Amino acid sequence: MVSGTVMFNVQQLLAGQRRALARAITLVESSVEWHRAEAQKVLEAVLPYTGKSIRLGITGTPGVGKSTFIEVFGKMLTGAGHRLAVLAVDPSSPVNGGSILGDKTRMEKLSRDPNAYIRPSPARGHLGGVSQMTRESILLCEAAGFDVIVVETVGVGQSEVDVASMVDFFIVLLQPNAGDELQGIKKGIVELADALIINKADGEGRTMAMETASHYRHAVNLFSARAVRTPIVQTCSARENEHIDTVWSIIEGFREQSVESGEFLKKRSNQNKAWMDRLFVETLTTTLKTNSSFRLLSNEMARRVSDGQLTALGAARQMADFVLKLQPKQQDDP
Ligand SMILES: Nc1nc2c(ncn2[C@@H]2O[C@H](COP(=O)(O)OP(=O)(O)O)[C@@H](O)[C@H]2O)c(=O)[nH]1
Ligand SMILES: [Mg+2]
Incomplete structure (x- = not known):
């Protein structure tokens, strides 16, 4: 279920109201996190x-x-x-x-x-x-x-x-x-x-x-x-x-x-897939930057690679293994 406020925006947006559209784009452009979260809800609701x-x-x-x-x-x-x-x-x-x-x-x-x-x-x-x-x-x-x-x-x-x-x-x-x-x-x-x-x-x-x-x-x-x-x-x-x-x-x-x-839809679908891949890498990078144990590991790997103790590929594999063993964050985390 989407929240009442979002529902309200969505209907005005779908009705083609310019102010609703302007407000939605402002949410999309915002650097405030809850605005972006709100924007995602709007986007999911209007996707069809x-x-x-x-x-x-x-x-x-x-x-x-x-x-x-x-x-x-x-x-x-x-x-x-x-x-x-x-x-x-x-x-x-x-x-x-x-x-x-x-x-x-x-x-x-x-x-x-x-x-x-x-x-x-x-x-x-x-x-x-x-x-x-x-x-x-x-x-x-x-x-x-x-x-x-x-x-x-x-x-x-x-x-x-x-x-x-x-x-x-x-x-x-x-x-x-x-x-x-x-x-x-x-x-x-x-x-x-x-x-x-x-x-x-x-x-x-x-x-x-x-x-x-x-x-x-x-x-x-x-x-x-x-x-x-x-x-x-x-x-x-x-x-x-x-x-x-x-x-x-x-x-x-x-x-x-x-x-x-059929090229028209094929192009769009390829664009969406390429964009998803790019977002996945970006999201992964951003998420990992906030993980302190991953930061420790990546600093350690960087040090060993630059000292010549470890190959870049070896280090990258260890980091990937670490990521695969990470548990998803609990929903009720502060
Ligand atoms: N002669 C001529 N000048 C044009 C044409 N289109 C634009 N201009 C002029 O080129 C300049 C730049 O135009 P503008 O639309 O601001 O270009 P923009 O920077 O690409 O947005 C302005 O002085 C326009 O009047 C055209 O079709 N013919
Ligand atoms: Mg211009």
Whole structure:
């Protein structure tokens, strides 16, 4: 049985009430332990109502036009009867002193749209933590009836790998590039991308955008020799609202095809399993850190390994044996 308060939240959430959704996401993002426990209860209760959205990842370096794109893309979708949630993943925000994603000032119309929900990046948290919060927030948005979820991230470091592993379709937003230096290709981003969208294909940038697109098509075809699938390359202009509908058609086409082939659900199920494995290791590590006898043993092992008395594998095996013999903590422990 779930407690009365949680039940209350859950019904409001399932009814699509934005305040209930905002409160639930706040619980998910909280560093207070009982908030997190409450969040888990909410998540368990809503789990049967999740999964019915298309989950999109959008990445791109600052200035490429992510906010402008999401504003136009989002308005187009809500205009067609969709409900859109935008979640931001920005592990760099504590360093930069504030989130630059989920930026409501650049998404002015969307942020006032009753069928859109924009959630800026949480102000703190390490990458793993932010990743966890975002995955859980996706589920909460789905439970609240949002059928298109956009997870936005800056194309730096690990965050795009993380976002790619929690969405159905991953878009890399690029801009026209004078040189033939292909942004992102080196970083292996093409292997993550389902679509490379070259924004700002308008005015003086139009020709260069076409050239950039053909560069990427060429590069992508070279990749396709070894890759399982080839990302689609498309130009658009968020400013002029050109080919934003084409991007949506690409996504819809992908969904239709992959649902039919079974790839859609297979990908999600693989993502869930990989995430479970990662959480298991993290949970185990955190739990063991609070166990004093394990700490003693691991210090001892570390000392013997660094003194050359014991191999790393030998030490790791002893530690694993110790873990297997541990008794679960009693429920009534203080
Ligand atoms: N010409 C042109 N400029 C754009 C387009 N989309 C965005 N911009 C401009 O690029 C700059 C950065 O846009 P923004 O959406 O804030 O990028 P973000 O940092 O990726 O979120 C702004 O000055 C926008 O007006 C576009 O399609 N064409
Ligand atoms: Mg922005």
